Amino acid sequence: MSYWLLKTEPSTFSWREQLARGKKGEPWSGVRNAQARINLRAMKKGDLAFFYHTGDEKAVVGIVKVIKEAYPDSSADEAGWVMVDVAAVEPLPKSVALSDIKKDKTFAEMALVKNTRLSVQPVTASEWARVRKLGGLQ
DNA sequence: GCCAACGTTGGC
DNA sequence: GCCAACGTTGGC
Numbered sequence: 001m002s003y004w005l006l007k008t009e010p011s012t013f014s015w016r017e018q019l020a021r022g023k024k025g026e027p028w029s030g031v032r033n034a035q036a037r038i039n040l041r042a043m044k045k046g047d048l049a050f051f052y053h054t055g056d057e058k059a060v061v062g063i064v065k066v067i068k069e070a071y072p073d074s075s076a077d078e079a080g081w082v083m084v085d086v087a088a089v090e091p092l093p094k095s096v097a098l099s100d101i102k103k104d105k106t107f108a109e110m111a112l113v114k115n116t117r118l119s120v121q122p123v124t125a126s127e128w129a130r131v132r133k134l135g136g137l138q
Numbered sequence: 139g140c141c142a143a144c145g146t147t148g149g150c
Numbered sequence: 151g152c153c154a155a156c157g158t159t160g161g162c
Contacts, residue, residue: 007160033145033159054160098161117144117159 003123004039004049005112006064006086015051015061018088025067025087028120029075036120041070043084050123050131051088052112058098060131063089092135106130 006028008014018026031040043049043066051062068085075083101107107130111121123131132138 009160035145058161115144116142116161119159 002042002044002047003125003128004043004047004066005052005060005121005123006049007052007054007119009055010053010057011055015053015088015091018051018062018064018086019091021087023087025064025085027073027083027085029073029083031073031083031120032076032081033117033119035118037082039120039122040082040084042122043069045069048089048128049086050128053095057095059095060092060101060135061095062091063132065089090137092132092137094134094136096131096134100134101131104130104134 013026028040031037045066045068047066049064049066050060051064052060064086066084067087070082070084072079073081073083098112101110102113107113107127110123110127111118115121
């Protein structure tokens with residue numbers, strides 16, 4: 001079981017919309033970056049991911065679960081790009097801002113900090129636990 | 139609105 | 151195969 005972080009611009013697709021899809025979930029389409037694709041392909045059913053809002057918010061706002069592994073992205077103009085389906089698991093009682101993440105040395109090596117442009121990135125178990133805690137879970 | 143970081147493209 | 155130019159992402 002692995003952990004991930006998925007970035008989205010809330011005006012394009014927000015946590016509110018993800019929540020509204022419920023257990024049926026939603027395809028995570030539109031990824032057009034080689035490194036991000038590698039990560040999408042590595043995702044297994046049941047893996048968990050943080051849902052991160054870019055733009056004005058810049059915060060982790062919720063947790064989603066992979067419910068369907070990588071398959072062809074129907075929104076792509078050319079073959080080879082993939083998407084997964086994810087469903088909302090739960091919101092974070094308290095969203096965790098990027099500024100808070102940058103302050104905490106637990107996250108010094110996190111892709112969110114070191115590679116700001118990567119939209120699909122792995123999260124370590126310790127990073128996962130720390131963000132959950134900062135977010136008010138357990 | 140600007141710019142740093144990164145990726146892609148195209149000339150050589 | 152290198153690298154300059156350009157485009158995009160996303161934080162500030």
